[in-house]
Amino acid sequence: MDTLTTGDTEKLADALRGELITPADPRYDRARQVWNGDIDRRPPLIARCADATDVAAAVTFAAGRGMPVAVRGGGHSVAGQGLCDDGVVVDLSPMRAVDVDPARRLAHVQGGALWQDVDPATQAHGLATTGGIVSETGVGGLTLGGGIGHLMRRCGLATDNLVEADLVTADGRLVTVDAERDPELLWGLRGGGGNFGTVVRFGLRLHEVDPTVLAGMLIYPLDDAPAVLARYRDLIADAPDALGTILNLRLCPAVAAIPERLHGTPVVAIIVCWSGDHEQGQAFLRPLREFGRPVLDTVAPMPYVVLQRMLDDTSRAGDHYYWRSVDFGPLTDEIIAIIVEHVARITSPLSAVPVYHLGGAIGRVPPEDTAFGSRHATHDINMFGHWVPDRDDRDRHVAWVRDFSEAMAPHAVGKYVNFLNDEGADGVREAYGRRWQRLVALKRRLDPENVFRYNFNIDPGTGDEQDEQDA
Template sequence: MNDLTISGTDKLADSLRGDLITSADPGYDQARTVWNGDIDRYPALIARCAGPDDVAAAVAFAAERALPIAVRGGGHSVAGHGLCDDGIVLDLSRMRTVRVDPQRRLAHVQGGALWQDVDPATQAHGLAVTGGIVSETGVGGLTLGGGIGHLMRRCGLTADNLVEADVVTADGSIVSVDATTDPEFLWGLRGGGGNFGAVVRFGLRLHEVGPTVLAGMIVHPLADAPAVLRRYRELIADAPEDLGTILNLRLAPAVPAIPAKLHGTPVVAINVCWSGDLDAGETYVRGLRSLGRPVLDTVARRPYVEFQQTVDQTSPPGKHYYWRSVDFGSLIDPVIDVIVEHASRITSPLAAVPIYHLGGAVSRIPEGGSAFGSRHAGHNINMFGAWEPEGDDRERHVTWVRDFSTAMAPHAVGRYVNFLNDEGSDGIRAAYGDRWQRLVALKRRVDPGNLFRYNFNIDPGRFDVDAGKEDA
């Protein structure tokens, strides 16, 4: 579709405080760039919105013309949901204001904010909410899909802390949603992805955290991984909720925190974040430090804001990314064997195998308590393929991820929506499980025409697999 064929484009441009970018504009190619360089799409229009009214105007414009909408917050979706072909992109990158109400312990966060905007603002008051592992991640995508991070075992998922939101719905209205005004809508926003509209403000509950945490990484050679993972399994079995850990099996990246002699060597790292009493943390972390003979130990008392940015350089924008993910119960020996075997075949210095320890506050919300699932899972594994944009064999990296995913499938107890990629409608349906029909009902209420479909889409007309019929 050529943007010149869309009636009313000039009128929309005049109505916006922000900018309307078309393919004829010099900045078009830059404006359609997202974090994952493997995504290459050509929207008809890009509305760089300056506020909620701009978003509402652009949504109404799209609805009148049946144009697909993609909402771009941080643009960090591996599946490229912040970009569409032949439709309109709602680019929220100018909407990054964060306002903290320390008395209510609430952060008001605009829809285009990144975690690097949120953490300094909340930490100024000694407060925080579970944020992205990479500080350049958008608040919107992480929150709406669930939100796993270093603080989740103590503070819950990001979505669990979403208490109110302002949403531009498919008819161009701006609605305020909370547990009083529309509890079902709030339930769906807590894990239902970007299916229900463009969120222009998130109200996030905050917790006392920091400003200093005990955090860093303990690194072992990958050859020691079987023994390290078995000992780690024992130590975290009764871990306090103040402890967040993420395993990572990969080639040691060339970042300042890692000595040059280790760069490119196969390693397993235990990333640690203790957010409670620091003296108690020193005692508990001593057990993690005693696993084998680590080649590097950077765990120390440091500002939480600093720690939240330590891995930013390991997944730079513009590289090509492809991943799969499963939730599983525990690190039983067969699971460890699969992980070590496939991590040993890793195909790129940019690739990684992060394994997130769940439980704690994540598991305290009952299944069905929000749109997010797998409350009973012990861990999530992300098989993270990555490669340089030029001169590389994409299929080799994608095959490694898919083979790894196939090998983990017998151990899967669920899937994390934010880590889906190209699993298709059946994969999305399976990820939501028993919550699917309730989500479809909400979708039919707030977006019956599926205007917002560049997401892990809950199709309002999707055939009901369980009932064996199409809902009326």
């Protein structure tokens, strides 16, 4: 990396319509904050970009000086990929515009937009696409890495709905890709993360989704979890695509949606989203709602945009987080026992264990049609360590996550890229599996110097000898 001079910095500042923030700026500490407070990095330059031209200027500046680029969209990566210590942060947060074309069922979304920007805009037309379950999640990171959400079993992953994109490549070019213009790059963007450039505009396919869905929570005591999870497993075996569910095992959070009498008690919750006919949904869910001894049942018609914000209070910006994740098959009795055992050992009142039900439309996409790696999994489990550093000890929370992950490892059938944390190059390669060689070839074409390396990195220098061993 070349040494930065005052003249260099001034040159980049003059080229931007947006702002260039340096460590001398009083706004610097705030500008370098991301969602995960466990991440503490000090980038020499933060370019708050106003448009695609700004992005091109920042990327060209960095590449010309041998500096890497970290792209910040929503800043919601648990691994802190929107920050670096040695390069230029391309901050897209000022670029949040959403333009909906209801006739084409297409949303044009700028690279810094959050799902809280997208959902109200699309729902105004009775449309939606699969978005994150926390409204402050960035569209870019979620979409490029896969994108699980309440609608995924009906509408596919967020990445499955990416039909076109504008991006700035490592050499500063602004290119548009779709099924006709560089379809191989579109393939790579659909699951390959931020490896190939900075996406400044996403074209997302929309689906008819009534603004009111049948949604809410069923909450049971954790002591009932083995029986409840077995009953749940039997129900979802024949679930239609309209049903999206997330299990969540944890100490009950102190949020407004849950009565105070339950706060802090060990529970298993089933978060429900039925996006089809409500009467059919009520009938399908009845056997589960009438089973056992639920301590809370809030399932009722509610606006989809309200559902999309329902979990926001459990994912506070600035708290500290450490994750691991495993994709697995059916919810066997053995897996249920592992989950319940480790939830009983939970080390923080804020930590959680969401288990996402996959399948449906996700599994009907041919595996080679996108770079996303786990089409055949039934579930993804996220061991979600969450704590406040002033009150808790990091090491024991991290140890709980890692122990849990090791216990689940024998049952793994894949990994979800967006839930990787510190697994390193081997973890990234494992997540992509047999798609790795194709992704490396694309990376070598688009970014041979690995300018975009603050991501779940696909190293263009991966040796051909190793590639042949994996073939």
